Amino acid sequence: MRDFTFNNPTKYVLGVDSVRGSLGKELKNHGFSKPMLHFGSGSIKANGAYDDVVGSLQEAGIEWVEAGGQKPNPRVEICRECIKQYKAEGCDVIVAVGGGSIVDSAKCIAVGVNLEEGEDVWGVWAGTTTATSGAPIFVVLTLSATASEMNNGAVITNMALKQKYAYGDSFNMPVVSFVDPKYQVTLPKWQTVNGAVDTITHLTEFAFMAASATAKDGLPNTSLHMIEALIKSQIENCDALLEDPTNIARRADFAWAATCGLNQMTDCMLGGGDWCVHMLEHAMSAVSFNLSHGAGLGVVLPGYLRFCDKVAKGEVTRPEGRPQPECLKEFLARYCKNVFGADSVEDAITAWKAILARWGHPTNMSEIFAVYDDIKDTNMDETLDQMTDITVGRGFTGQLLFPCKEEVR
Numbered sequence: 001m002r003d004f005t006f007n008n009p010t011k012y013v014l015g016v017d018s019v020r021g022s023l024g025k026e027l028k029n030h031g032f033s034k035p036m037l038h039f040g041s042g043s044i045k046a047n048g049a050y051d052d053v054v055g056s057l058q059e060a061g062i063e064w065v066e067a068g069g070q071k072p073n074p075r076v077e078i079c080r081e082c083i084k085q086y087k088a089e090g091c092d093v094i095v096a097v098g099g100g101s102i103v104d105s106a107k108c109i110a111v112g113v114n115l116e117e118g119e120d121v122w123g124v125w126a127g128t129t130t131a132t133s134g135a136p137i138f139v140v141l142t143l144s145a146t147a148s149e150m151n152n153g154a155v156i157t158n159m160a161l162k163q164k165y166a167y168g169d170s171f172n173m174p175v176v177s178f179v180d181p182k183y184q185v186t187l188p189k190w191q192t193v194n195g196a197v198d199t200i201t202h203l204t205e206f207a208f209m210a211a212s213a214t215a216k217d218g219l220p221n222t223s224l225h226m227i228e229a230l231i232k233s234q235i236e237n238c239d240a241l242l243e244d245p246t247n248i249a250r251r252a253d254f255a256w257a258a259t260c261g262l263n264q265m266t267d268c269m270l271g272g273g274d275w276c277v278h279m280l281e282h283a284m285s286a287v288s289f290n291l292s293h294g295a296g297l298g299v300v301l302p303g304y305l306r307f308c309d310k311v312a313k314g315e316v317t318r319p320e321g322r323p324q325p326e327c328l329k330e331f332l333a334r335y336c337k338n339v340f341g342a343d344s345v346e347d348a349i350t351a352w353k354a355i356l357a358r359w360g361h362p363t364n365m366s367e368i369f370a371v372y373d374d375i376k377d378t379n380m381d382e383t384l385d386q387m388t389d390i391t392v393g394r395g396f397t398g399q400l401l402f403p404c405k406e407e408v409r
């Protein structure tokens, strides 16, 4: 068994019309008086979130500052501008209104405003600067996928360096997160699919760490049952939402499953996640920065499953603390059966690709290359090589050698 401490301090509010009545009051109750509203390219003006947020602030008599324009796969270059603005305007809290990119960006800004003068926030993500605190963050979520609304992680891209790195610390947990499922009715179908793929991959990466336990302890049943249930639930929710995108009850269920996918509850007893699939996707979108997170994850997952199968068969070794052959055999059989109803890794991969195809999602890199304009002209081998280099460069040597390029291709 593994000991653990579970402490998630974020107040999580899920409900239709929850923002309008409560955001302003919550900010006041916490003593905040000058929020910086942070958002992206304008989807919040079409989905109703912006009107609810400013309406709630007006009703509470709170004035605000606006900082929009952040991009998906949020850019440190834009965060730096927002950090300057936050300080110049004397803000005391950030209200992030958008999807995971906006919440992550808010976390980067929050860290940046508390650094010493002259320190660059990218240093915190690159591991060369230490942060000890962050400004407070409130979240109004409009896209459920990353669970950034209830965790401390933030993934930031440096366009100049073509790097995409994750960083997180306890002071970056949002204070309050509002999840109103009605905002998500405007999501394009493929964004709903991306969210489902992201949740499923988070849960899978946690689940595989069960196989790093010593065999004599057995598999951690409660955590694995939770994970299996959440994955199945998200597959059902995504199917239902592709049929009827306006189903608010399903949107709410989807949102809660996505949050539980990475709000630190599901990794209790598992000791964190394996994160191989995520490291590879981060490397991919660092090179091809318009690529959506879920699209990259979906095509890497089969390669990861085959990689784990090789480890289980003793063909590839991994360091201690990562999934090991003796536990992986039992775990893989359980995962394939309970998640995909499959009797082998090959059948599980086939089942996963069938789900992706049913959802209209790319099933391999070639299909991604056919869809995303900004990577059409990139050489696929070069991208695959860069994925290997970047992940190895970030200290994954020996853990993740990206042996499954052909699967991904």
Ligand code: NZQ
Binding pocket: 039, 040, 041, 042, 043, 044, 047, 070, 071, 072, 073, 074, 098, 099, 100, 101, 102, 104, 142, 143, 144, 145, 146, 147, 148, 151, 152, 153, 154, 155, 183, 184, 185, 186, 187, 188, 191, 194, 195, 198, 262, 278, 293, 294
């Ligand atoms: O530009 P805006 O206006 O914000 O539009 C967004 C964006 O174009 C749009 N959108 C958001 N809500 C909408 C909507 N469109 C219509 N209706 C709505 N209700 O959707 C597009 C994608 O949004 P984005 O925030 O980028 O998506 P997502 O939530 O999937 O976030 C992806 C980012 O999160 C990182 C990823 O690497 C990626 O950079 N991750 C963060 C994690 C974390 N903090 O814990 C973990 C994840 O594994 C992930 O790595």
Ligand code: ZN
Binding pocket: 146, 198, 201, 202, 278, 293
């Ligand atoms: Zn993810």
